[in-house]
Amino acid sequence: IIPPELRFAFLKLFNRTFHLFSSYCYFDITELDGVNTNELYNAVQLYLSTSVSIAGNRLSLTRAVNSSSITFGLSNNDSIVDTFNNATVLWEHVVTQRQTQTFAWRPLPEEKRGFTLRIKKRDKTLILNSYLDFIAEKADEIRRKNQDRLLYTNTRGGSLDSRGHPWESVPFKHPSTFETLAMDPQKKQEIMDDLKDFVLGQMFYQKTGRAWKRGYLLYGPPGTGKSSMIAAMANYLGYDIYDLELTEVHSNSELRKLLMKTSSKSIIVIEDIDCSINLTNRNKSRGFKTESGNGNTITLSGLLNFTDGLWSCCGSERIFIFTTNHIEKLDPALLRSGRMDMHVCMSYCDFPSLKILLRNYLGYEEEDVDDDVLKEMERVVEKAEMTPADVSEALIKNRRDKEKAVRELLVELKSRWERNVKGGKLRGQSGNLRELEIVEEEEKRAIDSQNEDGDDVEDETELVDNVGKD
Ligand SMILES: Nc1ncnc2c1ncn2[C@@H]1O[C@H](COP(=O)(O)OP(=O)(O)OP(=O)(O)O)[C@@H](O)[C@H]1O
Ligand SMILES: [Mg+2]
Known part of the structure; x- marks a missing residue:
C-alpha cells in the first residue's frame, strides 16, 4: 500500500513529465476563485450547455430562479469536444472532494468543481483569447434568452432602494410577439429588419462614430397596439424594458441618474410623451423658472440630452421608444431627423x-x-x-x-x-x-x-x- 502523500507526489511528477512532452496545454477554470465565484466558470457552464444538450448522454439539468427554461450541463468528470476557428478543444468537468477544511470566513462547498480546457499548444496563441471572449458573449446571450426579462419602473419618485438603485423591477412576461401583432406585414417586416440590423450593427456604429442606440417613435390612436409593439420588440430581442414615468422625475439631473443606472441591451420607454412633459414651451421653461427655483422641473432640452447627448452613450445597445397619441402636439425638435430614427404609425385595423x-x-x-x-x-x-x-x-x-x-x-x-x-x-x-x-x-x-x-x-x-x- 502506497501512502496517499506519496501517491499524490508521484502523480504530480507523472503529470509534469507528461505535460512536458505532450502537445497540449491545459487551463483550469475553477468554480471558486478564493471565495468569490468565478464568472468565467459560470460562463463556460452556460456556453457548454448548448452544445452538450445535443452531444452528451449523461447530463446534469438545472433551472435558475425565475427562469422558464432548463439548462443542460456536463455531469461530473465528463468531457466534451468543441471546435472554434477550426481548432479542436476538449472541455472536462472536474469534480473532486474537498480536503478537510481549514479555517475559512465562509464555509466552502464540499466539492471542488472546475473545468479543464485542453488546447493544442500550437493553437493556443491563435485562439485562447478570442475563444474566451466568444464564450463570455455567448453565455450572455443564453442568459438573456433563458431568464425572463425584467420590467423596470421608477415609480418610487426619486428615492433609492437599499442597494442604491432608482429602478424597481418585476419579471416581464408579456405574451405579445411580432407574430401576434396585427399590422401591415410589410411594415412589420421592416421594423423587424431594422431591429436585427441594429443588434448586429456594432461594427457599423463603431465605424461611423455613432452611439450604438436607436430611437423609435410610435404614434396613433389609443388601442392600436403601441404598447403591444414595445412588448413584441422586447421579446424579439430579449431586452429588458425600462418604463420611464416622467411625471415622477423632478429634475434633469435626476433623469440623468436614472439613465446611468440602466443596463446595456435594454429598451427605454416613455409612454404618452405629450402628456408627461410640457414639451411645447421649450424656450419659456428655459427662460424663467416657473418652479420654486431649485430646478424642480424637466425640460425638453433635458429630455433631449437624455436621449441624444453624451450621457446617452454610457452603456450601449440601447433602444429609446416614445409613444404618443398626438404626434401633431410634439415639438419639432423631437421629430427632426436623427432624433427618433424611425417613426411608426400605428393605425386603425386594416x-x-x-x-x-x-x-x-x-x-x-x-x-x-x-x-x-x-x-x-x-x-x-x-x-x-x-x-x-x-x-x-x-x-x-x-x-x-x-x-x-x-x-x-x-x-x-x-x-x-x-x-x-x-x-x-x-x-x-x-x-x-x-x-x-x-x-x-x-x-x-x-x-x-x-x-x-x-x-x-x-x-x-x-x-x-x-x-x-x-
Ligand atoms: N396591433 C395589435 N395587434 C394585436 N393586438 C392588439 C393590437 N392593438 C391592440 N391590440 C390589443 O388591444 C390591447 C390594447 O392595445 P395596446 O395597449 O397595445 O394599445 P396602445 O396603442 O398602447 O394604446 P394607448 O395609446 O391607449 O396606450 C392589447 O392588449 C391587445 O390585446
Ligand atoms: Mg399603450
Missing part, C-alpha cells in the same frame, strides 16, 4: 391586420372564413376605423362560437363604416361620389331585406338613425 386577429383569436386562416364575408370585410374595414383593440374585444366576446364572432364583427364593421362614410356625407367632407352611392345602395338593400326579415337589420337602421341625430 385588412391584413384583421386577418391576423382572426387567426389569433379564432384560429381562422383565410380559407376558413366564407368568401363573401371576407370580401365584405375587406371592403369596409378601413373606413370603419375600428382599432385592433376594438376588434379583439369583439372577437373575445364570442370566442366560443366562432361563426357568431365573425358575423357580429362584420355587423359592427359595417355599421361603423356606414356611420363614418355617411357622417362624411352629412358634414359634406368626403366628396367621394362613388362611396355615397355605395351608402345609398346599402340603405336600399337594408330596407329591402327588412321587408324580408324584420329582426336582422333592426340594429343597422337604428344606427343610421342615430347618426342622423348626431
Whole structure:
C-alpha cells in the first residue's frame, strides 16, 4: 500500500513529465476563485450547455430562479469536444472532494468543481483569447434568452432602494410577439429588419462614430397596439424594458441618474410623451423658472440630452421608444431627423391586420372564413376605423362560437363604416361620389331585406338613425 502523500507526489511528477512532452496545454477554470465565484466558470457552464444538450448522454439539468427554461450541463468528470476557428478543444468537468477544511470566513462547498480546457499548444496563441471572449458573449446571450426579462419602473419618485438603485423591477412576461401583432406585414417586416440590423450593427456604429442606440417613435390612436409593439420588440430581442414615468422625475439631473443606472441591451420607454412633459414651451421653461427655483422641473432640452447627448452613450445597445397619441402636439425638435430614427404609425385595423386577429383569436386562416364575408370585410374595414383593440374585444366576446364572432364583427364593421362614410356625407367632407352611392345602395338593400326579415337589420337602421341625430 502506497501512502496517499506519496501517491499524490508521484502523480504530480507523472503529470509534469507528461505535460512536458505532450502537445497540449491545459487551463483550469475553477468554480471558486478564493471565495468569490468565478464568472468565467459560470460562463463556460452556460456556453457548454448548448452544445452538450445535443452531444452528451449523461447530463446534469438545472433551472435558475425565475427562469422558464432548463439548462443542460456536463455531469461530473465528463468531457466534451468543441471546435472554434477550426481548432479542436476538449472541455472536462472536474469534480473532486474537498480536503478537510481549514479555517475559512465562509464555509466552502464540499466539492471542488472546475473545468479543464485542453488546447493544442500550437493553437493556443491563435485562439485562447478570442475563444474566451466568444464564450463570455455567448453565455450572455443564453442568459438573456433563458431568464425572463425584467420590467423596470421608477415609480418610487426619486428615492433609492437599499442597494442604491432608482429602478424597481418585476419579471416581464408579456405574451405579445411580432407574430401576434396585427399590422401591415410589410411594415412589420421592416421594423423587424431594422431591429436585427441594429443588434448586429456594432461594427457599423463603431465605424461611423455613432452611439450604438436607436430611437423609435410610435404614434396613433389609443388601442392600436403601441404598447403591444414595445412588448413584441422586447421579446424579439430579449431586452429588458425600462418604463420611464416622467411625471415622477423632478429634475434633469435626476433623469440623468436614472439613465446611468440602466443596463446595456435594454429598451427605454416613455409612454404618452405629450402628456408627461410640457414639451411645447421649450424656450419659456428655459427662460424663467416657473418652479420654486431649485430646478424642480424637466425640460425638453433635458429630455433631449437624455436621449441624444453624451450621457446617452454610457452603456450601449440601447433602444429609446416614445409613444404618443398626438404626434401633431410634439415639438419639432423631437421629430427632426436623427432624433427618433424611425417613426411608426400605428393605425386603425386594416385588412391584413384583421386577418391576423382572426387567426389569433379564432384560429381562422383565410380559407376558413366564407368568401363573401371576407370580401365584405375587406371592403369596409378601413373606413370603419375600428382599432385592433376594438376588434379583439369583439372577437373575445364570442370566442366560443366562432361563426357568431365573425358575423357580429362584420355587423359592427359595417355599421361603423356606414356611420363614418355617411357622417362624411352629412358634414359634406368626403366628396367621394362613388362611396355615397355605395351608402345609398346599402340603405336600399337594408330596407329591402327588412321587408324580408324584420329582426336582422333592426340594429343597422337604428344606427343610421342615430347618426342622423348626431
Ligand atoms: N396591433 C395589435 N395587434 C394585436 N393586438 C392588439 C393590437 N392593438 C391592440 N391590440 C390589443 O388591444 C390591447 C390594447 O392595445 P395596446 O395597449 O397595445 O394599445 P396602445 O396603442 O398602447 O394604446 P394607448 O395609446 O391607449 O396606450 C392589447 O392588449 C391587445 O390585446
Ligand atoms: Mg399603450
